[in-house]
Amino acid sequence: MKVYVLGKQNLKGISRKTGKEFDSNVVHVSCPKNGVEGEAVQTIWLDPKTYPLSDLIVGETYNAEYDSQGYLLSFQPC
Numbered sequence: 001m002k003v004y005v006l007g008k009q010n011l012k013g014i015s016r017k018t019g020k021e022f023d024s025n026v027v028h029v030s031c032p033k034n035g036v037e038g039e040a041v042q043t044i045w046l047d048p049k050t051y052p053l054s055d056l057i058v059g060e061t062y063n064a065e066y067d068s069q070g071y072l073l074s075f076q077p078c
């Protein structure tokens with residue numbers, strides 16, 4: 001699915017639920033969605049080791065590929 005990156009951020013801290021540390025890059029994207037006239041928006045959580053924040057470009061189009069269970073397989077520039 002092609003998505004357009006509107007924004008990006010790094011989130012890290014300690015989970016209130018599990019008490020474990022987390023570190024993730026989050027991209028805010030617009031994309032087509034069934035039943036939506038125009039574009040929908042969503043967030044995609046990315047592993048910062050695989051997808052460094054400096055490599056993610058705001059204003060670019062990316063291809064987000066998901067498996068049959070909805071897990072992200074790849075997030076690559078178009």
